[in-house]
Amino acid sequence: MRVRSLGVGLVVLSLIVGCRRREPGGGVDGAPPLPGPSKPAMSEPSPSVPVAAGLPAFPGAEGFGAAASGGRGGRVLYVTTLAPRGPGSLQEALDAEGPRTILFRVSGRIEAVPILSRGDVTIAGQSSPGGITLRGLLVQGDVVCEGPSAPECPTPKLAPKNFVVRHLRIRPGKFDDPNGAGDGLRLHHAKLGVVDHVSIGNAADEAVQISFSSDVTIQRSIFAETLGEHAEFGGMLVNYSDPARGAPLTRLTLHHNVWNRIFGRLPEVSRENVPDATTMDLEVSANLYWDARRPAYVAASNPQDGKKLHYRLNWISNYSAQDPDQSRSFGVLGIEGGPTPARPAFFEGTTAFVSGNRMSRTTRTDLELVFNNDDYVPEEKAGSLPWGNSGAARPAWARAARHDFPPVSYPKDARGLAPELYATAGAFPRDPLDRRVMRFVKEGTFDRAPLDRNPAGDTDGLPFDVAPRAPADTDGDGMPDEWEIGNGLDPKSPADGALTTLSTRRLGIAGYTNLEVYLEERSREVMRGM
Secondary structure (H helix, E strand, O other): OOEEEEEOOEEEEEEEOEEEOOOOOOOOOOOOOOOOOOOOOOOOOOOOOOOOOOOOOOOOOOOOOOOOOOOOOOOOEEEEOOOOOOOOHHHHHHHOOEEEEEEEOOOOOEOOEEEEEEOOOOHHHOOOOOOOOOOEEEEEEOOOOOOOOOOOOOOOOOOEEEEEEEEEEEEOOOOOOOOOOOOOOEEEOOOEEEEEEEEEEEOOOOEEEEEEOOOOEEEOOEEEOHHHHHHHHHHEOOOOOHHHEEEEEEEEEEEEEEOOOOOOOOOOOOOOOOOOOOOOEEEEEEEEEEEEOOOEEEEEEOOOOOOOOEEEEEEEOOEEEEEOOOEEEOOOOHHHEEOOOOOOOOOOOOOOEEEEOOOOOOEEHHHHHHHOOOOOHHHHHHHOOOOOOOHHHOOOEEEEOOOOOOOOOOOOHHHHHHHHHHHHHOOOOOOOOHHHHHHHHOOHHHHOOOOOOOOOOOOOOOOOOOOOOOOOOOOOOOHHHHHHHHHHOOOOHHHHHHHHHHHHHOOOOOOOOOOHHHHHHHHHHHHHHH
């Protein structure tokens, strides 16, 4: 066992059984920082500002993680350098304590995999003049371990709770980081958070891994083109749970995301490290699978010991767009390890609401698209599909109504997801990689290049040639002077960012701080620029 300090008064235990330890990142690339203080510029916290009960993280936040408040009402920390660590860095702001909203006065690529271990934080990537690219993002505790229970895998003493992450690009590429291990985004012992408008492309392992986490939403994001030998498993892994020690894997929402040139794990869902008799609540809805080469898979039993796994699932209005020239064809949902190997099924105790799902190569819907193999079209023609939507062909585990999970906005028809998500998914402004893969969505075409590589070599592309300058913010409250003046605020008073005077008038919703109003308007502004 090795012991390493995190630099924040804590220790990581690095064990042989799948534990990982934290290491600092490397150099700097992108736009030079603007002149500013050597440490992140701060506004004072406003302890008198209450967090509005029931208010979503931001307008449009939905699902199990939508109740996160992030850094609402806390300090403003400006990132003033693209350096991986040190004064003014993103990592320094992440390591700070207490409620805080992290904004950017720089644009470009941070050559590091930052680690978020302290919660009560909002990372507002849309505040960057030209956008921020990372090599990865780890939202995790001070111990990362995926083996059996104690003592082999100690529980973290510090773990992130209550976080909001918006408008970041993550491009691991060939960046060598021992902590991230090639993942794009990792959520590990994470609780109560929402990830929104994040673009993850060219990971070496999974684009996303979610483990030991609960009350989390990932929405309106893009997962694209995992590279190399792991590409077949390069989408999203939802696995590893420890409910006995307070780290269940449950209450997860994945909605309005684009999976583009991702071979498999769309997602893949299991719990295979420890016995887990609990029920996972999971919503996978309104996702667009572009050029899909697999269905999503859910394990009905633990592949390690065969014990039954139980779920409450909402699987609603997903669309699988498959190249008609591909010889293989797939359903939308596969179920592995069920009671009858020849037929995808859950054990008694699992219930699933499957509704509104479509696939481009058939007019079949919903339970007719629950299919494990790669020969869907021939089986359909032969009349051999495992399930139907009504009568005796309908499985016992299928519900007639949606589970009463937190609300999600569903499209009227899943076949309309492509134009909607072309305009709204991922981090903005879009970089060359996102523009390339989303062009196929816009045009309704498919890239015939192998899925395990980036045919354009645009991993490191940025959305600008010359980084735009950050607007003046005299009082350091996170709102540009010009915006404050235009909205009747005082650009020399740092206190007005935490007030809620503009929320109803500007957003039509009461309770958001003036800073949150600005950040929401800034999000809409960068999206209009595509």
